[in-house]
Amino acid sequence: MLQIWALxxxxxxxxxxxxxxxxxxxxxxxxxxxxxxxxxSKIVSKAEGRIVAADDREDAIxxxxxxxxxxxxxxxxxxxxxVENKLGIVSAAAGVDASNTPDGTVLLLPVDPDESALxxxxxxxxxxxxxxxxxxxxxxxxxxxxxxxDSAIGAAGVEVFEDMRGQTDAEGRPLVVTLPCVADELxxxxxxxxxxxxxxxxxVVRGRADLVGPLDLPGARAIVRDPERDMFWRGADEAYADGxxxxxxxxxxxxx
Amino acid sequence: MLQIWALxxxxxxxxxxxxxxxxxxxxxxxxxxxxxxxxxSKIVSKAEGRIVAADDREDAIxxxxxxxxxxxxxxxxxxxxxVENKLGIVSAAAGVDASNTPDGTVLLLPVDPDESALxxxxxxxxxxxxxxxxxxxxxxxxxxxxxxxDSAIGAAGVEVFEDMRGQTDAEGRPLVVTLPCVADELxxxxxxxxxxxxxxxxxVVRGRADLVGPLDLPGARAIVRDPERDMFWRGADEAYADGxxxxxxxxxxxxx
Numbered sequence: 001m002l003q004i005w006a007l008x009x010x011x012x013x014x015x016x017x018x019x020x021x022x023x024x025x026x027x028x029x030x031x032x033x034x035x036x037x038x039x040x041s042k043i044v045s046k047a048e049g050r051i052v053a054a055d056d057r058e059d060a061i062x063x064x065x066x067x068x069x070x071x072x073x074x075x076x077x078x079x080x081x082x083v084e085n086k087l088g089i090v091s092a093a094a095g096v097d098a099s100n101t102p103d104g105t106v107l108l109l110p111v112d113p114d115e116s117a118l119x120x121x122x123x124x125x126x127x128x129x130x131x132x133x134x135x136x137x138x139x140x141x142x143x144x145x146x147x148x149x150d151s152a153i154g155a156a157g158v159e160v161f162e163d164m165r166g167q168t169d170a171e172g173r174p175l176v177v178t179l180p181c182v183a184d185e186l187x188x189x190x191x192x193x194x195x196x197x198x199x200x201x202x203x204v205v206r207g208r209a210d211l212v213g214p215l216d217l218p219g220a221r222a223i224v225r226d227p228e229r230d231m232f233w234r235g236a237d238e239a240y241a242d243g244x245x246x247x248x249x250x251x252x253x254x255x256x
Numbered sequence: 257m258l259q260i261w262a263l264x265x266x267x268x269x270x271x272x273x274x275x276x277x278x279x280x281x282x283x284x285x286x287x288x289x290x291x292x293x294x295x296x297s298k299i300v301s302k303a304e305g306r307i308v309a310a311d312d313r314e315d316a317i318x319x320x321x322x323x324x325x326x327x328x329x330x331x332x333x334x335x336x337x338x339v340e341n342k343l344g345i346v347s348a349a350a351g352v353d354a355s356n357t358p359d360g361t362v363l364l365l366p367v368d369p370d371e372s373a374l375x376x377x378x379x380x381x382x383x384x385x386x387x388x389x390x391x392x393x394x395x396x397x398x399x400x401x402x403x404x405x406d407s408a409i410g411a412a413g414v415e416v417f418e419d420m421r422g423q424t425d426a427e428g429r430p431l432v433v434t435l436p437c438v439a440d441e442l443x444x445x446x447x448x449x450x451x452x453x454x455x456x457x458x459x460v461v462r463g464r465a466d467l468v469g470p471l472d473l474p475g476a477r478a479i480v481r482d483p484e485r486d487m488f489w490r491g492a493d494e495a496y497a498d499g500x501x502x503x504x505x506x507x508x509x510x511x512x
Contacts, residue, residue, distance in 0.1 A: 232491060
């Protein structure tokens with residue numbers, strides 16, 4: 001049995017809020033060994049002071065961008081930028097977020113969500129003397145499917161993949177390909193109790209203590225696929241345009 | 257509080273197994289109004305007899321394919337085909353699956369998972385006189401992130417999107433962009449209790465009765481993004497090659 005609930009009583013988080021103390025106050029006495037905390041990246045960003053003026057939103061997206069993956073302009077003139085950010089994460093607008101932020105401001109993603117998760121997990125373990133895992137989640141769109149799901153952008157003390165390689169299926173044959181991204185599944189599950197409109201930014205998942213392990217387990221950075229191994233490392237229109245230019249140039253160079 | 261558990265006692269499913277009776281036997285007396293059943297597509301396929309000889313796997317993938325989105329051949333010579341199937345779902349190998357199948361066979365996806373979900377939900381509601389939702393899940397890879405998560409490929413009597421449009425954030429501003437795909441989040445959450453190696457193909461999610469509604473709610477087909485609205489409707493290498501050929505031809509036609 002898996003149980004998931006949102007923590008009540010998390011106050012408004014502002015720059016320099018001590019997230020550890022806030023979460024400890026809200027959850028401390030109820031947490032048990034093997035519990036996994038799923039923390040919305042938004043409050044981590046706020047606590048870390050990752051807030052910029054909304055007027056600078058487009059500049060902020062550009063500053064957060066390592067590589068533009070695809071862009072598309074809607075009939076109304078709004079341009080969506082799908083970009084790779086400094087963390088390797090591919091998302092719309094580099095995760096720069098205007099909802100649930102103080103008026104006139106936007107939020108950037110935490111600088112290093114794996115480090116933020118590690119700091120939180122380490123302090124909770126030290127204080128409570130139990131093993132807890134921490135996931136930092138963000139709401140991400142995806143290719144081919146409409147809408148968004150919450151995914152893990154930071155993790156500490158919890159497996160991000162459930163490695164089935166070497167295990168066998170019910171027929172006794174090896175499970176070779178399967179690599180369930182349990183960190184993303186935990187983030188998605190937690191979103192079902194957190195909601196976007198309410199101020200419930202932290203959820204507890206109880207019932208998968210087997211996924212909780214040492215603090216030096218790989219973080220969510222391990223989920224990011226290297227663009228060289230990614231068949232969708234660039235938008236179709238952008239790749240077509242690159243190819244068109246190269247094709248035209250190749251003929252011109254032969255003709256010369 | 258969300259509670260999720262796998263149903264014990266689901267027997268081996270074979271062609272013509274009555275899934276409704278099997279699930280009713282395993283869950284009937286414990287189900288409550290507002291529960292959501294998440295059923296692994298594999299047992300739906302088996303019950304529907306969607307089994308072909310493993311020797312025909314490559315032909316089966318071709319037959320299930322409406323459009324090849326991208327292909328890549330590994331250094332060892334194994335070719336991965338990312339394709340759009342008849343349901344519009346983009347996935348590796350058109351969902352043709354060789355794990356947990358009888359020896360020498362592979363499974364195709366259900367012909368119409370929304371219809372399969374509807375049949376199950378309608379019969380359960382009729383028999384138990386409670387409103388239950390049904391999701392049919394499959395394990396899908398994704399762009400940009402390694403590993404797989406379970407997603408919804410069929411749904412009945414349950415919202416696939418939680419429509420936040422028109423709602424406001426904690427600051428009172430409208431939530432304009434967000435469209436959480438709760439059906440995919442429910443499928444992902446259920447995978448955390450089902451496991452790939454064990455024979456636990458059905459999970460119950462309790463605690464989001466607000467998502468359960470009439471049987472004529474849109475199915476999981478509504479999650480599929482139209483390729484025309486998809487920036488990743490074609491693999492980057494394929495789009496580049498198309499562009500290259502078009503670019504070369506454009507110059508040649510000018511030169512003639």
